[in-house]
Amino acid sequence: MNKCIWSRLGWDPQTPIIDILREYSRYFIGERYTDDFAQGLLALERNWRGPLAANVGVYTTLQQFQTLEEMASPWTLKNWRFLQALYRAYYDAYVRSRLLYESSLEEQAMSLLRQAKRIGSLLAIAEAEHILDRAVTQPVSTGWRTRIFQLAEALFQSPAHMQLSVHLYQGQEEVRGANLDGVDYPLNNRPWLKDRFAAIRQLTTEEQRLEAIKEIVEWTNPGPGGFYDDLGSSVEQPHVVKGPGYEHDPQFLRSPQHRYPYRKDPRPIRLSWRGFSGPLNDAPFRMRYTNLDPEARYRIRIVYSDLAPEIKVRLEANGYEVHPWMLKPVPRQPVEFAIPQEATRHGELVLTWQREPGRGHSGVGCEMSEVWLIKI
Incomplete structure (x- = not known):
């Protein structure tokens, strides 16, 4: 479909996208689907706009395609282009359903961990783990999952012979289109939490276990007067300096990007660490803070990505060096540095990261997943 769109735009850049999609739908699906299927394709695009948890239109898109599915003739139900769109609609809805469910499970587990001092650390993590495991033992929307597998089989048996697993x-491999293998990938911090629970059970005293649980519960808390940015999320990074943006910098040579690794990381890491923000090539990455306490001292805590670990990074705060050229920690872990007080005495702070210049590679090497500015 994308080839059809770009080929048509190459012929006439002024052609409305909906007109191209209607032509595509009429020719490949059938005249009766000219507008309905075209509108469905646009709805699938809207499925991927903004935070998935807030995108209630994902379920509406599925309902629209289910209506088309019920109306479809036996011939249409064998049309691999029609099946591809159905597969996407079911897949998107299933993922959103799981996201809401698994996010709720994590919140319930965290609520139990907050009671660890009262009910005891070992009981708290046992109950929290039991709740988290419901994602596997009591899965949600199993009917949609079954339909996804049925459609994957139909697409494999079709003339397109799609190999989705x-x-x-x-x-x-999965990153080459076998996305059925990622249909049950965890959508919350369950792997990381269970890994932390296993480590906590090895601690010898209740005091140590409670302190480790407190670290989990307050992970994103920068303390009074502090700030936290989740750079692994596309919507929780208020202090990132965005740069010119796509309209003026479509290659993102001067604007930071929010990215995910090419392959899913099998390690039990935090959800935030599965994404990161950073520049390309030798462009700097900046974060800006205002209204700071000019009399206070601050520290910076950073979780660097482990992309291109051989490339060093350097951090400055308003021109003052925070840390010199250094290799990023492998495996990933938070690192802390003092911010020179001279850098914050006017109440505004600009942090500037730079990777070693001229290192080439694929342009990566200066990415962060989490940043805390901590007032001390």
Whole structure:
């Protein structure tokens, strides 16, 4: 479909996208689907706009495609282009359903951990783990999941012979289109929490266990007068200096990007660490803070990504060096540095990261997943 769109725009850049999609739908799906299928394709695009948890339109998109599915002739139900869109609609709805469910489970687990001092550390983590495991033992929207697998099989049997799974259909790998293998990928911090629980159980005293649980519960808390940015999320980074943006910098040579690794990380890491923000090539990455206490001292805590670990990074605060050229920690872990008080005495702070110049690679090497500015 994208080839059809760009080929048509290459012929006439002024052609409305909806007109191209209607032509596509009429030719490949059928005249009766000219507008309905075209509108459905636009709805699938809207599914991926903004935070998924807030996108209630994802379920509406599925309902629209389910209506088309019920109306479809046997011939249309064998049309692989029609099946591809159905697959996307079911997949998106299933992922959103799981996201809401697993986010709720994590919040319930965290609520129990907050009671650890009263009910005891070992009981708290046992109950919290039991709640988190409901994502597997009591899964949600299993009917949608079944339909996804049915459509994957139909697409494999179709003339397109789509290989949506490595194990089932000998696809090359998940990142090459075998996305059925990622249908149950955790959408909360369950792997990281369970890994932390295992470590906490090895601690010898209740005081140590409670302190470790407190660290989990207050992970994102920078303390009074502090600030936290989740750079692994596209919507929780209020202090990032955005740069010119796509309209004026479509190659993102001067604007930071929010990115995810090419492959899903199998390690039990935090959800925030599965994404990161940073520049490309030798462009700097900046974060700006205002209305700081000019009399206070601050520290910076950073979780660097481990992309291109051989490339060093350097951090300045209003021109004062915070840390010199250094290799990023592998495996990933938070690192802390003092901010020179001279840098914050006027109440405004600009942090500037730079990677080693001229290192080439794929342009990566200066990415962060989490940043805390801590008032001390």
